[in-house]
Amino acid sequence: MKFGIVGTNWITDRFIAAGQTIEEFEVTAVYSRTQERADAFGDKHDIAYRFTDWQNFLASDTFDALYIATPNLLHAKQTMDALTAGKHVLCEKPLTLTAEEGRKLFDCARHNEVVLMEAMKSTEAAAFKELEKWIHDIGTIRRVNFHYNQYSSRYDKLKDGIVENAFKPELGNGSLTDIGVYTIAPLVRLFGLPERTYAEGYLLSTGADGQGTVMARYKGMTAVLSFSKIIDSHLPSEIIGEEGIITVDKISAPAVTQKLNRQGDVIERFEHHEPPMSYEISTFIDCCKKGIGSAENEQMSMDTLMMLEEIKQQIHQEGYLE
Structure with missing residues (x-):
C-alpha cells in the first residue's frame, strides 16, 4: 500500500x-x-x-x-x-x-x-492481544492500574520561560491528550466505558495539564489511571483479579506481558520484538484491503474521546493551578 x-x-x-x-x-x-x-x-x-x-x-x-x-x-x-x-x-x-x-x-x-x-499502537501490539486472551484466567477483576508518566525535556524549557508546542493548550496539547490517552484506550478496549469517572490534575502556567489522575468506577471494579509529563515512573501497569494478576511493561507500547498467581509467581510470559507501530500498520492495511474499517477500533476511539472530554473538563475545573 x-x-x-x-x-x-x-x-x-x-x-x-x-x-x-x-x-x-x-x-x-x-x-x-x-x-x-x-x-x-x-x-x-x-x-x-x-x-x-x-x-x-x-x-x-x-x-x-x-x-x-x-x-x-x-x-x-x-x-x-x-x-x-x-x-x-x-x-x-x-x-x-x-x-x-x-x-x-x-x-x-x-x-x-x-x-x-x-x-493507537498499544492495543494492536501482539503483547496486548495476548493479554486479552488471559483476562478470563485471573478470576473476577477488581482493580486496574494503568499509568504512563514520562518527564518531558520540554518541561525543562518551560521552567526556563520557553514555551514549546507540547505545553500549548491552544494546540490541543497537554499530558492528557499527549500521553494520558494511552491509559484510556486500553481500558475502554477491555472493559468499555465506566459507570462514573473522577479526575483531577495539575495545571501549568500555560494552562496545559502537566499531569492527571483518574478513578474510573465499574461494577465491582475500580480503575486508576495516572499520566504525567513532569515526572517519570518505571513500574508496570496491572490488571488485578481475585485469582491472579496480569502485568504490562509499558501500557503505551506493550512488549512484555506476564500472568501471575496471587503469590506473585509467573505462570505465563509473552514478549515480542517488533517495532510497536508495525502492528497498527498491519491492521490498517488489512482493513484497507477488505475495504471496511474495524468496528472494534471505531468503538474504542469513540469511547476514548468521550472519556477524554469528561476528564479534561474535570481537570480544568478542579485541577491545581501552578
Whole structure:
C-alpha cells in the first residue's frame, strides 16, 4: 500500500521505520507547508513526491492512504479533507479533540467508502492481544492500574520561560491528550466505558495539564489511571483479579506481558520484538484491503474521546493551578 505522509517529525520517522518491516508498506509522497522541509524529509526517507499545496496533495494519485502526525488541533480538519478526497486515513492519537468531531469523521469515512483508523499502537501490539486472551484466567477483576508518566525535556524549557508546542493548550496539547490517552484506550478496549469517572490534575502556567489522575468506577471494579509529563515512573501497569494478576511493561507500547498467581509467581510470559507501530500498520492495511474499517477500533476511539472530554473538563475545573 502506498502511503502519503503529513507531519515531518520524529514520530513519522518511527512510523516509516516500523512500516519497513511490512512487505506491503511503501511511502511515496509527503506534504509540508514549506518546500525546504518537504525536500529534507523526502531526501531522508527517499520519498519520490513532495507537495506544499494541500489540495494538490490530496488530489494526487501517488498514494492510497494518508498517515497524519500533525499537532492534535489539526487532526479533525486534515482527516476530514483526506476522507472526502477518497483517501484511507491512519491518524495519530488523539483522533480529534471531541467525540462529536470523531463521529463526523467515521460517518464521512463510511460515506466515501474508505477506512479511518486511529493510530493507537498499544492495543494492536501482539503483547496486548495476548493479554486479552488471559483476562478470563485471573478470576473476577477488581482493580486496574494503568499509568504512563514520562518527564518531558520540554518541561525543562518551560521552567526556563520557553514555551514549546507540547505545553500549548491552544494546540490541543497537554499530558492528557499527549500521553494520558494511552491509559484510556486500553481500558475502554477491555472493559468499555465506566459507570462514573473522577479526575483531577495539575495545571501549568500555560494552562496545559502537566499531569492527571483518574478513578474510573465499574461494577465491582475500580480503575486508576495516572499520566504525567513532569515526572517519570518505571513500574508496570496491572490488571488485578481475585485469582491472579496480569502485568504490562509499558501500557503505551506493550512488549512484555506476564500472568501471575496471587503469590506473585509467573505462570505465563509473552514478549515480542517488533517495532510497536508495525502492528497498527498491519491492521490498517488489512482493513484497507477488505475495504471496511474495524468496528472494534471505531468503538474504542469513540469511547476514548468521550472519556477524554469528561476528564479534561474535570481537570480544568478542579485541577491545581501552578
